[in-house]
Structures are given as structure tokens and as C-alpha cells.
Amino acid sequence: MSKKNQYKVTTRLVHGPEHSAKWDFTHHVTPPLSSSTTYRLDSAKRGARGFQEFGQLVTDTGEAPVYIYDRLDEPTRSILEGELAEVEGGEACVTFASGMAAISGALGSVLVAGDELIAHPVLYGCTHSLFENWYPRQGLCVHRVDLNDVAAVRRCINERTRALYFESPVNPSLELIDIGALRVLADEVNCSRPPERRLLIFIDNTFATPFGQRPLALGADVVLHSLTKNLGGFGTELGGAVICPKSMHAKLLLYRKDFGGILGSKSAWAILVYGLPTLALRLKRQQFTAKKVATWLEKHEAVARVAYPGLASFPQRALAEKQLRDFDGDFAPGNMITFELDPQLVDALEFVDEIARSAYSVTLAVSLGHTKTLIELPASMTHSSYGKGGAAVRLSIGLESPSDILADLKQALAKVAKARVARGSSR
Ligand SMILES: Cc1ncc(COP(=O)(O)O)c(C=O)c1O
Structure with a gap:
């Protein structure tokens, strides 16, 4: 050996x-x-x-x-x-x-x-x-x-x-x-x-x-x-x-x-x-943050559904725990989150545009597994070849401070929800 x-x-x-x-x-x-x-x-x-x-x-x-x-x-x-x-x-x-x-x-x-x-x-x-x-x-x-x-x-x-x-x-x-x-x-x-x-x-x-x-x-x-x-x-x-x-x-x-x-x-x-030398370090940190972000999103009133294998609500949690294991055998739910917004409260497109306008720690861009947190709309971007709509938002969590990512998401959700209410009451 x-x-x-x-x-x-x-x-x-x-x-x-x-x-x-x-x-x-x-x-x-x-x-x-x-x-x-x-x-x-x-x-x-x-x-x-x-x-x-x-x-x-x-x-x-x-x-x-x-x-x-x-x-x-x-x-x-x-x-x-x-x-x-x-x-x-x-x-x-x-x-x-x-x-x-x-x-x-x-x-x-x-x-x-x-x-x-x-x-x-x-x-x-x-x-x-x-x-x-x-x-x-x-x-x-x-x-x-x-x-x-x-x-x-x-x-x-x-x-x-x-x-x-x-x-x-x-x-x-x-x-x-x-x-x-x-x-x-x-x-x-x-x-x-x-x-x-x-x-x-x-x-x-x-x-x-x-x-x-x-x-x-x-x-x-x-x-x-x-x-x-x-x-x-x-x-x-x-x-x-x-x-x-x-x-x-x-x-x-x-x-x-x-x-x-x-x-x-x-x-x-x-x-x-x-x-390769930084793979474990990056992924561990990113999934630590991803768990925090997914848990936060799940509790937000404007979020209708969150898919993240690390959440107890993940429909295939048992399979996740079996298949997703890191080098040390620990559960490794990853750095990717997909979520849907409640269209009555926040429009996904407006939300992502607001992120692009005002967020510093979250970037509107395709790709994933980056040092930077990236957000995109699969139906109209990475998966547009399907030719079908859909309001899912995909997040690839980076290496930023978790509280900064949460603050940027929170602010954008609040701003878009408020603008919608204002539009509704002015009609
Ligand atoms: C799951 C998956 N497989 C394959 C690819 C294609 O990789 P590349 O852009 O390096 O050709 C992508 C790109 O986003 C992907 O997300």
C-alpha cells in the first residue's frame, strides 16, 4: 500500500x-x-x-x-x-x-x-x-x-x-x-x-x-x-x-x-x-450556510416551498441520508437550494430583478458551485430549452457570511412585497 x-x-x-x-x-x-x-x-x-x-x-x-x-x-x-x-x-x-x-x-x-x-x-x-x-x-x-x-x-x-x-x-x-x-x-x-x-x-x-x-x-x-x-x-x-x-x-x-x-x-x-485541495473546505462551509438559508426561507411567509435535502421536510430525506455522505461519512446535503415564492405575495421575476439591483452578497447569474452566491430562474434561464414556465428560484450558496445572504434576501423580498401591496392599493 x-x-x-x-x-x-x-x-x-x-x-x-x-x-x-x-x-x-x-x-x-x-x-x-x-x-x-x-x-x-x-x-x-x-x-x-x-x-x-x-x-x-x-x-x-x-x-x-x-x-x-x-x-x-x-x-x-x-x-x-x-x-x-x-x-x-x-x-x-x-x-x-x-x-x-x-x-x-x-x-x-x-x-x-x-x-x-x-x-x-x-x-x-x-x-x-x-x-x-x-x-x-x-x-x-x-x-x-x-x-x-x-x-x-x-x-x-x-x-x-x-x-x-x-x-x-x-x-x-x-x-x-x-x-x-x-x-x-x-x-x-x-x-x-x-x-x-x-x-x-x-x-x-x-x-x-x-x-x-x-x-x-x-x-x-x-x-x-x-x-x-x-x-x-x-x-x-x-x-x-x-x-x-x-x-x-x-x-x-x-x-x-x-x-x-x-x-x-x-x-x-x-x-x-x-x-480539489479546497473542495471539502468550501463544500462544508457552503452547506453550513445553505442549511441556515433554507431553514430561514422555509419560515418566510412569501415562500411557498423550499427544496433542500438538509431540511426535515425534504420529501426524500431517508434517501438523502443514505446517498449524500461526505468523506467522513457525515450527511452532506450540499450547497444548492430551490424554492418557490407565493405569487400572491411576491413575483419571482421582480424578486430576482430586485436582487440584481440591490444585493451585494447574492449575484444574479447562472452556473453554480462558485465562491459567490448565485441566484437564477431555471425556467427562463438554465432550463429554458424545456420551453415551459415555472416560478422556481435556484440558489447556489457561496462563501459569504450567512447573515449577509439572509439580509440581502430579506430586504429584496420585503421591497418587492411592499411594492406589490402599494400597486394593489393604488388600483
Ligand atoms: C448538472 C449539470 N451538468 C452539466 C452541466 C454542463 O456543464 P458545462 O457548463 O461545464 O458544460 C451543467 C451546467 O450547468 C449542470 O448544471
């Missing part, structure tokens, strides 16, 4: 690996940022070996592996990939230019025309758009089924079904999917299938992050991330990651090589050096 394995995950994410099989950076306290698009090959023979080994994932030749070109493999990015695979408890990781590139890459490396996919009805807006606008053009059939209704999922599966796809917690509803229940179903289905046609469970773990949930241990096959969010953590880098079994690794690397959506080394370095 390497010395690293004796330490807790939080410590390991701060220190990273002792060395890389491909790159000796033992004397760097901070891993170096590599920035070279191409690599000296020394001889035609060594160059040819590099290309041959890349496609085959050959690693046991006894000779140091060859770096060829950034789009194939790159030292800084590969350290990040090693760290992400380890923290998710997976066999391999391939990073991409964005979360959407990771999602389309993971599914694109598995599905062929004629295959079917069963996806939960509510998903991040661009994933919904990928499935509704693009997959039919590629001969891929997407069924939208409530993945917590296992009997309905079972009825929808046929020999062409290759993937179950969902987020948990779901963006933006925060609903959870019972991963263990889908594992039982997939195992039943896979009994009679050859390995290359297995039904695979894909989960987008962007909201919880590996800090708050390790889906592979709960029964998923493939974990996806937008590194742009909590894992990057500072709102400076776009990125995506796929954590997958070894059996998918080579295909995924070839897919990324040919479709080209690589994660740039400078972004990989920032995520590796700033994002």
Missing part, C-alpha cells in the same frame, strides 16, 4: 500523488503546469510506439510511456484525471473541455445508431436539449421516464436500451434518484446480455461532487461532472470529467482524440491546484 493511502481523502486532495508514471515531478511541492502542444519523440520508432500504445492503452512494456501531442494525452491533465478517478473510487477518468463535452463524450463512446437511452424527465437544460434536439438526428432514441418508478423503467427496457441517465440531485428540482434500485434492475437485465451490450447507469454528480456522494459505490457505472462548478470551485475554468470502468477507457480516449474536446492543461492545473 502506498503511503498516500493511509491518509484521509481531504488530505490526499491537498497533497495529490507522489509522482506520475509518465512524469517525474517528485520535487515540486505544487504540481507543475505543463504547456506544450507537442512532444519530442527522439526516434521514428519511439514515435510509432507512442501512437500504437495510445490506441491500445498499453502500459506494461517496461519502457516509459510516450507523450505525443496534447490532444492525445498531457501530463498536468493526466494528474487531474488520476485524482478524480481516485476520489470517485473509479478505475479511469477522462476529462473534457466542459461538462457538456464530457456528457456527450461518455454517451457518444458507448451508443451507436439504433440504440436507446432512458433519461429522467428533469435534467440540466443543455442535456435535455442534447437528448431532444440532437440524438434523434443521430438515430438515437431517448425515452423520458421517472427513474424512481422502477417498474416503468423496466417496462421501457428492450434489447436496444444501453443507458439509464440522470442527475442526482436533479438540477434544479433537487429530487434524488435511488441509485441502488437502478443497480438491481440493471443487474437483472445484464444477466442475459454480452459484456459489450451491457445496460449502463450514467449519473451526473455535478451537484453533490465526490465530496458529498460517491455514486460508483452506490451502484452507478459511469460518473459525469461539470468541473466548471463545485470541483473547479472558483468560477474561472470550464471543464468536464467522465469517471468510468477500465473497459470504457480506451474508447473514450479515442473519442476525445477524434472529436477534440480536450480540457486545456492550464484549466486542468487550476482545478488540480485550487479546486
Whole structure:
């Protein structure tokens, strides 16, 4: 056992690996940022070996592996990939230019025309758009089924079904999917299938992050991330990651090589050096504040409903306590809150506009998992591809003082409610 394995995950994410099989950076306290698009090959023979080994994932030749070109493999990015695979408890990781590139890459490396996919009805807006606008053009059939209704999922599966796809917690509803229940179903289905046609469970773990949930241990096959969010953590880098079994690794690397959506080394370095070491610290602080904000919102007269897995009123509280666990085994309900306002008292649009006008600690902006608290209206912003209205407000809690966030929310709610009363009485 390497010395690293004796330490807790939080410590390991701060220190990273002792060395890389491909790159000796033992004397760097901070891993170096590599920035070279191409690599000296020394001889035609060594160059040819590099290309041959890349496609085959050959690693046991006894000779140091060859770096060829950034789009194939790159030292800084590969350290990040090693760290992400380890923290998710997976066999391999391939990073991409964005979360959407990771999602389309993971599914694109598995599905062929004629295959079917069963996806939960509510998903991040661009994933919904990928499935509704693009997959039919590629001969891929997407069924939208409530993945917590296992009997309905079972009825929808046929020999062409290759993937179950969902987020948990779901963006933006925060609903959870019972991963263990889908594992039982997939195992039943896979009994009679050859390995290359297995039904695979894909989960987008962007909201919880590996800090708050390790889906592979709960029964998923493939974990996806937008590194742009909590894992990057500072709102400076776009990125995506796929954590997958070894059996998918080579295909995924070839897919990324040919479709080209690589994660740039400078972004990989920032995520590796700033994002991962501070992950536990940020998430713990943010969920401490999120609990306070959700509890406060729930008691506010203008708030009709609050969804936050850390509230006793959360409808799937037992499942939340089972699936959302941090590195130390403590309950990790996360930093995301979705709530609805009572339209008789406060209009959601007016409220969010008031926040944009007057709040300092809460920013009207999409994205999430930032140092700053962000607020948005999913129906008209991140989830506008659904083309349906809805008054939910999504909050991603940052690192500000909780009392400042509460004061800004309180002031905006009061001001908009007062203006409405004034308008009503002047009619
Ligand atoms: C749950 C989820 N998955 C994937 C993505 C896509 O990530 P990216 O913007 O990095 O492509 C997002 C973006 O908001 C998201 O919220």
C-alpha cells in the first residue's frame, strides 16, 4: 500500500500523488503546469510506439510511456484525471473541455445508431436539449421516464436500451434518484446480455461532487461532472470529467482524440491546484450556510416551498441520508437550494430583478458551485430549452457570511412585497 493511502481523502486532495508514471515531478511541492502542444519523440520508432500504445492503452512494456501531442494525452491533465478517478473510487477518468463535452463524450463512446437511452424527465437544460434536439438526428432514441418508478423503467427496457441517465440531485428540482434500485434492475437485465451490450447507469454528480456522494459505490457505472462548478470551485475554468470502468477507457480516449474536446492543461492545473485541495473546505462551509438559508426561507411567509435535502421536510430525506455522505461519512446535503415564492405575495421575476439591483452578497447569474452566491430562474434561464414556465428560484450558496445572504434576501423580498401591496392599493 502506498503511503498516500493511509491518509484521509481531504488530505490526499491537498497533497495529490507522489509522482506520475509518465512524469517525474517528485520535487515540486505544487504540481507543475505543463504547456506544450507537442512532444519530442527522439526516434521514428519511439514515435510509432507512442501512437500504437495510445490506441491500445498499453502500459506494461517496461519502457516509459510516450507523450505525443496534447490532444492525445498531457501530463498536468493526466494528474487531474488520476485524482478524480481516485476520489470517485473509479478505475479511469477522462476529462473534457466542459461538462457538456464530457456528457456527450461518455454517451457518444458507448451508443451507436439504433440504440436507446432512458433519461429522467428533469435534467440540466443543455442535456435535455442534447437528448431532444440532437440524438434523434443521430438515430438515437431517448425515452423520458421517472427513474424512481422502477417498474416503468423496466417496462421501457428492450434489447436496444444501453443507458439509464440522470442527475442526482436533479438540477434544479433537487429530487434524488435511488441509485441502488437502478443497480438491481440493471443487474437483472445484464444477466442475459454480452459484456459489450451491457445496460449502463450514467449519473451526473455535478451537484453533490465526490465530496458529498460517491455514486460508483452506490451502484452507478459511469460518473459525469461539470468541473466548471463545485470541483473547479472558483468560477474561472470550464471543464468536464467522465469517471468510468477500465473497459470504457480506451474508447473514450479515442473519442476525445477524434472529436477534440480536450480540457486545456492550464484549466486542468487550476482545478488540480485550487479546486480539489479546497473542495471539502468550501463544500462544508457552503452547506453550513445553505442549511441556515433554507431553514430561514422555509419560515418566510412569501415562500411557498423550499427544496433542500438538509431540511426535515425534504420529501426524500431517508434517501438523502443514505446517498449524500461526505468523506467522513457525515450527511452532506450540499450547497444548492430551490424554492418557490407565493405569487400572491411576491413575483419571482421582480424578486430576482430586485436582487440584481440591490444585493451585494447574492449575484444574479447562472452556473453554480462558485465562491459567490448565485441566484437564477431555471425556467427562463438554465432550463429554458424545456420551453415551459415555472416560478422556481435556484440558489447556489457561496462563501459569504450567512447573515449577509439572509439580509440581502430579506430586504429584496420585503421591497418587492411592499411594492406589490402599494400597486394593489393604488388600483
Ligand atoms: C448538472 C449539470 N451538468 C452539466 C452541466 C454542463 O456543464 P458545462 O457548463 O461545464 O458544460 C451543467 C451546467 O450547468 C449542470 O448544471
